[in-house]
Amino acid sequence: MVLLLRAPESGMASSSATTRHLVLVGGGHSHALLLRLWRERPLPGVRLTLINPGRLAHYSGMVPGHIAGHYRLDEITIDLGRLADSAGARLVEGRATGIDREAKRIELGGGPAIAYDLLSLDIGIDTHMPDLPGFQDHARPAKPLGDFVAAWSNWCDALVRDAVAPRICVIGAGLAGVELAFAMRYRTGRLGRPAEIRLVESGRALASVGRRSRTTLLDRLRRQSILLEEETEIAAVTAGGVVLRNGERRAASFVLGTAGARARSWISETGLETHEGFVTVDRLLQSLTDPAIFACGDCAHVGFAPRPKAGVYAVRAAPVLFQNLRAALGEGHPRAFRPQSDYLKLVSLGGRVALADRGCLAVSGGWVWRWRDRIDRGFMRRFPTPGDSR
Numbered sequence: 367m368v369l370l371l372r373a374p375e376s377g378m379a380s381s382s383a384t385t386r387h388l389v390l391v392g393g394g395h396s397h398a399l400l401l402r403l404w405r406e407r408p409l410p411g412v413r414l415t416l417i418n419p420g421r422l423a424h425y426s427g428m429v430p431g432h433i434a435g436h437y438r439l440d441e442i443t444i445d446l447g448r449l450a451d452s453a454g455a456r457l458v459e460g461r462a463t464g465i466d467r468e469a470k471r472i473e474l475g476g477g478p479a480i481a482y483d484l485l486s487l488d489i490g491i492d493t494h495m496p497d498l499p500g501f502q503d504h505a506r507p508a509k510p511l512g513d514f515v516a517a518w519s520n521w522c523d524a525l526v527r528d529a530v531a532p533r534i535c536v537i538g539a540g541l542a543g544v545e546l547a548f549a550m551r552y553r554t555g556r557l558g559r560p561a562e563i564r565l566v567e568s569g570r571a572l573a574s575v576g577r578r579s580r581t582t583l584l585d586r587l588r589r590q591s592i593l594l595e596e597e598t599e600i601a602a603v604t605a606g607g608v609v610l611r612n613g614e615r616r617a618a619s620f621v622l623g624t625a626g627a628r629a630r631s632w633i634s635e636t637g638l639e640t641h642e643g644f645v646t647v648d649r650l651l652q653s654l655t656d657p658a659i660f661a662c663g664d665c666a667h668v669g670f671a672p673r674p675k676a677g678v679y680a681v682r683a684a685p686v687l688f689q690n691l692r693a694a695l696g697e698g699h700p701r702a703f704r705p706q707s708d709y710l711k712l713v714s715l716g717g718r719v720a721l722a723d724r725g726c727l728a729v730s731g732g733w734v735w736r737w738r739d740r741i742d743r744g745f746m747r748r749f750p751t752p753g754d755s756r
């Protein structure tokens with residue numbers, strides 16, 4: 367099949383006649399990998415800029431291990447500044463707030479707008495729950511990861527000083543919520559202050575995993591005395607915990623939100639075609655509305671093959687995005703993104719034990735954790751981290 371890339375050339379707003387400007391918005395998994403590929407094969411005549419709120423990005427696959435205390439923060443942190451440097455790219459520390467597609471400018475909160483010829487979005491999702499009263503003031507969303515890991519570290523310090531009650535409430539019992547609950551259970555136990563941990567889920571827990579794995583994970587939750595309330599709506603978060611829709615209260619000094627996977631709100635004002643706020647892209651990862659804009663990772667909606675939001679798809683999209691952005695800049699041919707229909711989930715169970723889930727396969731043990739550890743460390747070895755001197 368011949369794939370035709372819609373040419374973004376018309377109305378190019380380049381800052382110079384000869385140099386074109388490729389702007390990457392968001393230092394997510396796809397863009398981090400793309401920068402590595404760009405380092406190996408830069409494109410002459412193309413200026414590359416990365417926009418991200420800070421120099422550092424955390425690798426979500428290792429966040430539960432960090433929360434459990436298995437990994438130091440620097441081991442799970444990508445130094446985007448050095449990564450960009452090594453690829454000959456400029457890092458702009460800022461947050462995109464809008465796109466003027468007519469003028470081909472990306473607007474930044476509190477900084478001058480940046481002109482682009484070609485734009486790629488990899489800005490992930492938001493787990494804030496703005497509609498839940500009290501969430502903003504009293505709960506922590508799992509994303510942004512940086513804020514969450516900092517809040518967790520502060521809470522653990524307060525826990526060992528006896529300054530907070532050892533009670534945690536996790537909103538959402540999907541895979542991320544359950545894995546984090548195991549991690550928190552393990553860590554608080556190691557700190558000598560084992561916390562009561564409660565998962566509250568408005569629907570059915572672990573709806574996305576296979577039947578056998580779900581049974582194993584629910585059994586592990588019971589064995590670790592992690593409380594689970596399914597089909598339970600939270601009406602509000604307060605300084606003392608959560609209030610359920612039926613008026614009952616659940617005390618907690620740390621409330622974590624893992625349930626609200628929402629698209630970044632400003633995307634809906636760009637005029638791009640979206641699905642539930644996520645940028646709809648075609649097989650080439652190109653926006654259906656604007657050929658000068660690509661999107662991938664969690665912020666994209668792959669309408670031709672809808673998939674759950676998972677880092678594995680963002681990783682797989684990176685070489686396709688790399689090739690297709692180059693094709694849009696006149697080098698080579700584009701290729702289609704073919705996301706796999708399912709993927710292997712390796713879920714850590716708190717200690718150095720993990721469960722492997724794929725289809726009807728469900729096995730667990732220390733060897734699964736070590737397998738996952740090798741994969742995750744291998745992923746991180748591709749990037750500069752704050753602690754190393756590469």
Ligand SMILES: Cc1cc2nc3c(=O)[nH]c(=O)nc-3n(C[C@H](O)[C@H](O)[C@H](O)COP(=O)(O)OP(=O)(O)OC[C@H]3O[C@@H](n4cnc5c(N)ncnc54)[C@H](O)[C@@H]3O)c2cc1C
Nearest residue numbers: 392393394395396426461462489490663664676677678680
């Ligand atoms: C605790 C936890 C564990 C997980 N474990 C796994 C796992 O084991 N396997 C798996 O496949 N998935 C896992 N996931 C899901 C995974 O985190 C996401 O699917 C993955 O991170 C998506 O990557 P991304 O490239 O879309 O963007 P992200 O990794 O979310 O990165 C987005 C980047 O964009 C930046 N950004 C945001 N807004 C702006 C803006 N306006 N302007 C500029 N930059 C912006 C952010 O700061 C961030 O650096 C986990 C999620 C969580 C919360």
